Amino acid sequence: MLKAQETVLEIDLKALKHNFDHLKSRISSNTKFMAVVKAFAYGSDACEIANYLQKLPVDYFAVAFVHEGIQLREAGITKPILVLHPQAVNFNILIENCLEPSIYNVKILNEFIATASAEKLNDYPIHIKFNTGLNRLGFSENDVDTIISTVNESTSVKIESVFSHLAASEDLNEKDFTLNQIKKFKNITENMTKQMGYKPLLHMCNTSGILNYPEAHFDMVRSGIGLYGFGNSEKENKNFKPIGTLKTIISQIHAIEKGESVGYNRAYKTDTFLRTATLPIGHADGIGRQYGKGKGYVIINNQKAYILGNVCMDMIMVDVTNIDCKEGDEVIVFGPETTAENLAKTANTISYELITAISQRVKRLFIGN
Structure with missing residues (x-):
């Protein structure tokens, strides 16, 4: 990949x-x-x-x-x-x-x-x-x-x-x-x-x-x-391979001081110091607002980074306080390991809804042909 x-x-x-x-x-x-x-x-x-x-x-x-x-x-x-x-x-x-x-x-x-x-x-x-x-x-x-x-x-x-x-x-x-x-x-x-x-x-x-x-x-x-790539049960899922991996990158990392807020409507307020990463993907790309406020997460350097505050139209902010990462690093939203089904469950929905929602403005890259 x-x-x-x-x-x-x-x-x-x-x-x-x-x-x-x-x-x-x-x-x-x-x-x-x-x-x-x-x-x-x-x-x-x-x-x-x-x-x-x-x-x-x-x-x-x-x-x-x-x-x-x-x-x-x-x-x-x-x-x-x-x-x-x-x-x-x-x-x-x-x-x-x-x-x-x-x-x-x-x-x-x-x-x-x-x-x-x-x-x-x-x-x-x-x-x-x-x-x-x-x-x-x-x-x-x-x-x-x-x-x-x-x-x-x-x-x-x-x-x-x-x-x-x-x-x-x-x-x-x-x-x-x-x-x-x-x-x-x-x-x-x-x-x-x-x-x-x-x-x-x-x-x-x-x-x-x-x-x-x-x-x-x-x-x-x-x-x-x-x-x-989905068999509709844990047993059958082992026989299938999800074909899609949704990736993005870290655009910017912020140091957020105690008492500050993150994103629209100040939906997340911190009572301690933290680091956030801003990613160029949002609800116009298919990551609905239901994944915000700490429900959904992405994977950065093999660690979960939870979404902070409200999902924006073109961006999300995630908590990277305890993740060793830098601007430009790759981010996995879902893929073969952390599947769309796993992410969908955090918002009490199903893989079908998540994968079909990925906007056509997101570039499709075909491999393995």
Whole structure:
């Protein structure tokens, strides 16, 4: 790894390959793999990550919104791309870029068929999403007959896959709930397949589903957080390598006398002498204010330096009173050892929120290619 000279998010592609290989080892050779690269590939850079994964290879990509899929196409991604939450206003440009929509209710189904018909399309691939307990998006089990009759009346679309999403696959205390979701999905898809006359791809498992419920791998699995190095449990985390290391440097060191304050609103006041280091990273870079006031920390020369006072837009101040350091020294915000998950816990949140919040103004540096 290179020594930082500014704030940078270092992405280790060898770690990405390790995570992909591990996930592949947990599924059968016949099971397809969908890489979830929404939200800028969980803060990493979707185009770079997808281009790397396309060569490994993956079978499908997934994004949340249409504009994310367009960016992948413009970056040279040729594999199928599922858009998980498309809006009708974007259907024409979705089709123009050969993206494949998740269809999650009757309104969206009718609107997409109308658009596809107007474009004189034949058998355009769509993906039918069912709600089996997450209660976020998706048709209900009672909608099967309506879906089949609506699709059968049109030659413009064809059901490529039927899928659902597990609500608590990482929590083994909710095993009964998850098994009930799987059972419900099996019932739905058996009914659908019977009426369709052919078998679409079936998929239900996210990263934790891949690891904990092999009986639900079906024809394809989807992984997001696992690719980026997190297994959603202490046991599984040992099999993954976080791909991102967020680094910065010490811009200035201050001697703070007893009775002085640090930062906006004088949120930290000292009753003793201390040394502080100011770092060029703040809430505009993804380090939210919830990490301030002694909750969050960074690593300087292998020691924890806690954040003092309020996080500023472009800077944080940390306590280096007992750390041997100087201006220009490298600082690790999170990485393979002190992970994003560890830092996120200090603010009572999760790694997903922290890594996806890293601003795109932070330079991404790719290593290990």
